[in-house]
Amino acid sequence: MSQKQNLQQDKNGPEYYEKSKNMKPNPIWKRISLFQYPLISLALFIFIYVFIAFSAEPQQSEHVKARLISEVKSIQPGESFYVALWLKMDKLWHTYWKNPGDSGLPTKIEWNLPDGFVPGVVQWPYPKRFEKSGLVSFGYEGEVFLITQIEAPKAIKSGTNAKLSASVDWLVCKERCTSGHVDLVIKMPVKDKNPKINRRWASHFRETRKKLSRISSEWEVNAFINKDQILIHIDVPSEFKGELKNITFFPEQGGIINYSGSQNLKRAQDGYILEVQRSKLSTRLPARLKGVLLSPEGWGNSREKRALHIDVPLMNVN
Amino acid sequence: MKRVIFLTLSVLAGFFLVLAPLARAAEAQVDKPAPNFTLPDTNGKSHSLSDYKGKIVVLEWLNHDCPFVKKLYNSGHMQKLQKTYGKKGVVWFSIISSMPGKQGYCTPEQANELIKQKKAAPAALLLDPDGKVGKLYGAKTTPHMYIITSDGVLVYNGAIDDISSTKVEDIAKAKNYVQIGLDEVMAGKEVSTKTSVPYGCSVKYK
Structure with a gap:
């Protein structure tokens, strides 16, 4: 608390390189009598052994x-x-x-x-x-x-x-x-x-x-890129009976997509297409698209598999 | 199967090629005329970009409390760039787009004090508390850098360099895009890297 207050008062201070301070031991030894020492050191020893x-x-x-x-x-x-x-x-x-x-x-x-x-x-x-x-x-x-x-x-x-x-x-x-x-x-x-x-x-x-993303052998994903968009095509496996909703793509690589742009999921012949806006600042395009496709409802029949890891070739369709 | 996907995608692609540009805001784009703006500096003097036709202009988005900016100012690197290119006739504007109450916001007096304290040497520090110019240029981070040629064309939009970090020791290892871009512009060459992804703290817009 005091550290915070200090920093607010001195915003230009060197907080940026400051290492966190180790916790200082309470000077309890000043307040106890001698015969308590062995007991305390034993307790301390056990504590350290168990905890550390x-x-x-x-x-x-x-x-x-x-x-x-x-x-x-x-x-x-x-x-x-x-x-x-x-x-x-x-x-x-x-x-x-x-x-x-x-x-x-x-x-x-x-x-x-x-x-x-x-x-x-x-x-x-x-x-x-x-x-x-x-x-x-x-x-x-x-x-x-x-x-x-x-x-x-x-x-x-x-x-x-x-x-x-x-x-x-x-x-x-x-x-x-x-x-x-x-x-x-x-x-x-x-x-x-x-x-x-x-x-x-x-x-x-x-x-x-x-919450870790996993590669799936059931979901086939292909990625295409044109002048303005990245199109992520998601093939739905025949076993999947649900419907995909609110899919979000989180790119692992920086500077490929426009993060604030909307991502639209559309139905396609064999599955879905997620349309993602390209970044205007991207210069070199990566050969592969890597990242996480997040499905709040899950990719399997359980909600526990929400994050699908993708690492697929990015094909230019300009 | 692949052919069907391709066809679907091509149709979609065509469709969006037409529609997507319509949805875009008028934002600064490289190889296009840099949008004009007028902002007051810390001494109340008003500066318009159009006043500086004939000069190379650098725009630097600034927030002195941001760790990425601190890296560049505590090491003296940013001041050195400002001085070096200032001497060569480049007009360097630092711009603060933090809204009042947010990190980096300064009154004109505070900003003058900071310039003195940091020994900064921009041609002027411009104040943009409503963030209009920041948004006009699409400034995302502090720092976020722009280079405008003497003909008023935007030729660089992006990061200060290629190592996203807050550590001083990374400055020496990094490729400084602004330095390279300015040298190229002054030598009459095409800028080799015109865009990069800016890194830093987000600009504290309202």
Whole structure:
């Protein structure tokens, strides 16, 4: 709170490079008598042991709380596991998707892992569309879980600890924007057995995975481009009995579509055509169209599969 | 099957080729005359683009509290461009289109104070609190840059450079489109990159 007030008073201050401060320990030791020391240190030790193993303390930066959370409680040599960057934004503030839209910047995670550990790419849940004065951006408000798969080497020894560090940068905006940076660490024990699930966060992992876009072998998608539009042709599989409604395309690549333009879904012979306006600023056209097709009603017979991942050739029909 | 899709698409494409341009607002477009505007500067003096025929003009959308803008001003990079090209006769206008109460909005006095503090060197800082000129040019972000030739033709519309970031160390690695565009215009050459996708904070329109 005090940090916020300071920044509002001094808008030109160097907030932009400021690293978040570590939480200072309460000087409780000044207020307790000597014989309580062993008890307290024991409690503290247990607390640290139980807690630090699966999730690092959250770091507070301006308008964003950040923390690394492991899906499992220990690392098994040679196996991969998932770690999420949890970002909790202040009310009405948002961070950005991999393509931020007309403005903004995607959150960036740089891993610093022990020898032999290999991080995968960030698995981005589909974003929310924010529109203000005709400018559109894609991102997340409330909270977001950015999951990364990490492969552990075979050579690590059971009984040791692995320290996973990430240097994280983001831009957070409400009406104004500010950039944030934190260095996060999570320590995990290495154990030669199947790891236990970190139950406290299991539902976050589960819910986030429902928002990841997936490639489907049932839905055939073709993309065409003309002078003004991108036409995404969606073939409906015979098993699908529903009707497509309110389909939105979120392009992964910047500068291809006009984000504020309307997207119209029309019926065609074997399915649908989603008409998307081209960006007037696009210069080179990509050979492929990549992104997410979002169907609020779901792509299958369940609402859980809402985000269809597409990566298809973009054919010029000029 | 493919033929049917193609036919359908061609018909649709033709249909929209005719209709889509009608729906578009009159916005600044490269290789077309830059739309004229008149705005007051921070000292109350009024500037019209048409007054500067015969000179190369740069438009820079500005919001001093935006992290992307801070990158360019805290490093001194933007001021250096303003000075370098100012000396070569380029008229550099910084424009603030933030509405009152929003990030980046300045009264004329505050704006003058900022110019002094940042040692900025635009020909003038223009104030556009109702966002009319910003919208006329389709300015999306801060920064968002435009180059207008001495004949009044818009030849660049886009980002300052090709690395979207708020980190000072990226400036040196980036390809600066404005610098390249200005050098090309001054050498009488065709601008090699006329459009790019601007990056930054959204312009804080009402």
